[in-house]
Amino acid sequence: MSxxxxxxxxxxxANPTIKELDFSNQKMVSFSQYQIYQSCNFKWYNQxxxxxKPEPNINMTFGTAIHNTLQYYLTVxxxxxxxxxxxxxxxxYFENSLKNEYKNEYTKLGKHFSNIDELNEYYEDGVAIxxxxxxxxxxxxxxxxxxxxxxxxPIQKEVKNNVIFQGYLDLVMYNSIVNKITIYDFKTSxxxxxxxxxxxxxxxxxxxxxxxxxSELYNFPIENIDVEFLILKRKITPNEFIEFxxxxxxxxxAAGKNKIKKTNESFNKFIxxxxxxxxxxxxxRTYDKNITRLCDWCYLxxxxxxx
Ligand code: SF4
Numbered sequence: 001m002s003x004x005x006x007x008x009x010x011x012x013x014a015n016p017t018i019k020e021l022d023f024s025n026q027k028m029v030s031f032s033q034y035q036i037y038q039s040c041n042f043k044w045y046n047q048x049x050x051x052x053k054p055e056p057n058i059n060m061t062f063g064t065a066i067h068n069t070l071q072y073y074l075t076v077x078x079x080x081x082x083x084x085x086x087x088x089x090x091x092x093y094f095e096n097s098l099k100n101e102y103k104n105e106y107t108k109l110g111k112h113f114s115n116i117d118e119l120n121e122y123y124e125d126g127v128a129i130x131x132x133x134x135x136x137x138x139x140x141x142x143x144x145x146x147x148x149x150x151x152x153x154p155i156q157k158e159v160k161n162n163v164i165f166q167g168y169l170d171l172v173m174y175n176s177i178v179n180k181i182t183i184y185d186f187k188t189s190x191x192x193x194x195x196x197x198x199x200x201x202x203x204x205x206x207x208x209x210x211x212x213x214x215s216e217l218y219n220f221p222i223e224n225i226d227v228e229f230l231i232l233k234r235k236i237t238p239n240e241f242i243e244f245x246x247x248x249x250x251x252x253x254a255a256g257k258n259k260i261k262k263t264n265e266s267f268n269k270f271i272x273x274x275x276x277x278x279x280x281x282x283x284x285r286t287y288d289k290n291i292t293r294l295c296d297w298c299y300l301x302x303x304x305x306x307x
Contacts, residue, residue, distance in 0.1 A: 014219035045287035056105035078148035132247035162279025
């Protein structure tokens with residue numbers, strides 16, 4: 001089989017138009033906005049209406065660098081071959097990506113937001129994840145009957161007058177045997193997801209929203225779309241070290257009709273609470289604080305004074 005035939009997606013998907021937004025009268029809304037609103041209305045109000053933004057942090061920098069590296073490796077694997085992907089020096093690619101991301105954020109901020117010990121630790125964690133991924137790749141991805149639909153695939157939809165939802169899907173694959181799409185989301189985590197994380201409906205709703213929007217925009221039946229989180233663990237426990245130090249955890253959330261309906265209702269409630277009929281921020285209501293133990297880690301705690 002020739003290379004081009006092998007790598008050609010055997011289905012035709014719609015090609016949705018992604019437009020530049022006109023920020024003079026349009027607002028962009030992302031999943032992370034919804035997630036922040038669900039965690040604390042007052043935090044969302046300060047971040048998006050008062051525009052008090054959090055400073056960059058090493059977790060975000062690390063997440064972007066490791067996303068970039070895995071997406072590059074998988075693109076080469078599916079567009080060329082597994083052998084070509086394995087020839088990439090992914091450690092060097094990751095190191096450059098981490099340096100560039102850090103440098104960009106440092107330049108914008110005008111000061112360091114990490115230190116050499118922390119940067120080295122995150123670099124070593126990334127190396128451990130990538131080495132593990134490379135030697136266990138077959139447990140997650142196969143070139144047999146699987147096709148890359150895309151990395152960072154865009155989704156965009158007007159969800160209210162002048163309010164545009166926009167997102168990017170980390171990785172979308174198609175399996176020709178079962179005629180199914182799988183939407184993957186990479187998450188970086190210190191020690192992986194426990195039950196509390198897995199039951200966090202807001203966290204899970206990201207892939208439920210993406211599943212529905214992918215179906216609508218790319219015109220593919222929703223019942224043939226699966227979703228999966230790939231959780232990249234920076235640390236492993238001593239027990240895992242002795243038994244099987246698995247650096248990538250998978251989690252497939254329940255994503256049936258009822259779950260999607262519930263997610264839609266909650267997301268639409270958020271949109272209607274924070275935007276008025278013209279798509280402007282609703283500044284006439286009160287945005288309540290949600291005081292929990294998580295306030296200790298909130299960048300707004302000095303302004304908010306939750307206790
Ligand atoms: S400190 Fe707590 S209550 Fe205040 S904005 Fe942050 S999360 Fe909300």
